[in-house]
Amino acid sequence: MEEELKENLPAEDIAMIKEQYKELEDKFLRLAADFDNYRKRMAREIEELKDVIRIELIRSLLPLLDDIERAFSSIPADRDDGIRDGIEMIMKNFQDWLTSQGVKTVEISDDIFDPKYHEVVVVEEDENIDKDKVEELRTGYTLNDRVIRPTMVKIIKKVKEGN
């Protein structure tokens, strides 16, 4: 039966079928490869997504901690009716929770500004310093080396006298 079919088909038809077969095979392999890559990337992305979701959530909570910290620092240090201590405990609970989630605070080392972790919002100049200073205005945080939010900093630039 197959033999018969082959004999009856003109050569150009066979060539066309072969061509189509090649095309289809190529399409199939491409799709299979696309899918395989997709699968691998999805697996990787799901892993990363866990971090991304946590980062989003933590980022949206940070303004609350900022407010608590502001509240705390606005209470005079000599106030001793327990309010200051209470606020400090709330603040500490929050910070401990962040630590338990693997969140780290961004440090400024040696007054070196690093745009990967710091964002400048204020620049001032001073004649009476030895070198540029980087001051923290608002704490920055990272999770697994991903920046949740950069530390907001003020940079005090050393200027030469009479400049």
Place this chain on the structure above:
Amino acid sequence: MAKVIGIDLGTTNSVVAFVEGGKPTVIPNAEGSRLTPSAVAFTQDGQILVGELAKRQAILNPERTILSIKRHMGTNYKIRIDNKEYTPQEISAMILRKLKEDAEAYLGEKVEKAVITVPAYFNDAQRQATKEAGVIAGLDVMRIINEPTASSLAYGLDKEGTQTILVYDLGGGTFDVSILEIGEGVFEVKATSGDTHLGGDDYDQRIINFLVEEFKRKEGIDLSQDRMVLQRLKEAAEKAKIELSSLMATEINLPFITATNSGPKHMNITLTRAQFEAMTKDLTERTREPIYRALSDAKLDPSRIDKVLLVGGSTRMPAVQRLVKEIFNKEPRKDINPDECVALGAAIQGAVLAGEIRDVVLLDVTPLSLGIETLGGVFTRMIERNTTIPVSKSEIFTTAVDNQTAVEIHVLQGERPMAADNLSLGKFILDGIPPAPRGVPKIQVTFDIDANGIVHVSAKDLATNKEQRITVKGGTGLSKEEIDRMVKEAQAHAEEDRRKREEIEARNQLDGLIYTAEKLVKDAGGKVSQDLLDGLNKTIEEVKSSDKSDLDKIKELTNKLNDAIYKVSTELYAKASAQQTSTESPPENQQQDSNGGKNEGTIDTDYKVQ
């Protein structure tokens, strides 16, 4: 073959996308964000920063930070850094290189080819400069396409025949309006207009100004001199603007915003959408004139525009959408993320040029769910709507009554939980099932939708391998309107349907329990006290003859019967263990047997076991 990326090289932000399996997707950058600021910075120690990092150090290094370079494309403008001159295309290339590298990291392969978009009004020199920027970045720029064309491609408008469309693009810092004529895959720009300095940032600034003024009026304190406070206001303003796109009012609460000798001061200001729209009315209105200018240049009346596309993040604002709707008297298209639309369209163009779209097997989906009718007229879904085809799925069902020798397979399509509310596609009978107690036979029902959307349904008795099948041609051949109507109906009836289904399931469960109880009476005869058995019999009769039209009533009857069964089986077990001979099987768990048996002679019902 290497992927082609599509790049929206914007004035304030840039986006990169690629096509995978025929669908365009945005590629997040190394910082995890889908938008990359179009900013470049040269640090004092010789590093080049691009994107978010460049922005973070901008005020420290203003003369070495370059923003909005797009405004200078195609001009002789030069940027001088450390005695070296850079052309706008060289700066743009740095942005493109970051996008390319981030795409490579994401895709895990080299990227060489790209399609880059430019505003429709860009002249030859500007387009040439953009292309050069691509080449400097190591990209083979397959084509430079117009941003509104890319948006139209993202919306698939090239496949819809000849039409005139208007693209309203309000981004972070620029406003563009373009009128295009699309026909036979050809895009012709009929007119362009816009405002090069209008965008979302202006709206934020209005909110900041309002907050500063309100605070000054209430507290007499000027916040505008404190950079740190301004930063907080900026964040709060942007948040408020976004919230007001979906809420009618938002509260701006910034505790400890500042302090005076009398103590800390807090900001607590409510901003309504109406207030926000009033304070930004002139900004929104500024887009009106360019629209009319473009229409007049194209010699078109607003009614001649077939479709309006909203592009750019700022078009999320309801006031903007209202203005467009008012001018054109029609609902604008805004279903594709307006920040990403242009890049997605560029990626589609890239895939078309690479021959990838043509090569992709176009996959269809089932527009409605498919399934069969089961006990009590319930619609049991086998294939959920929006499943990509070809697809095949099998489930095992069983009989509903003892010695049932035939089952009817009623194939339906729709989203309602009750079979009667859905569309019947056909039915067939599988007979010759060997007589057996209900729940014992295993009938495998298989749905198969081939690549042409033709549905094949078969039912096979696994004991005898006897099989029947049906083929539904055009089973998914409903018009889009009919499908939409069915989906909407399902949503509208969701609550009522849920109650109806719950009631039927409860009744099925009760029927199953009656069966269990009757079996128990037979099995326990002579093994427990006659009083108990009489009591159970009486309860069975009572339950059978009761009105079962109300869910609460059904539940009550179920509890009552359960109690009666429980009493009998407890005694049965107690006696059995006392005699230490446990030859009797326990009563069947009625939870598992949610079936009934009052359908003698009929061959309709089967129920789901697995």
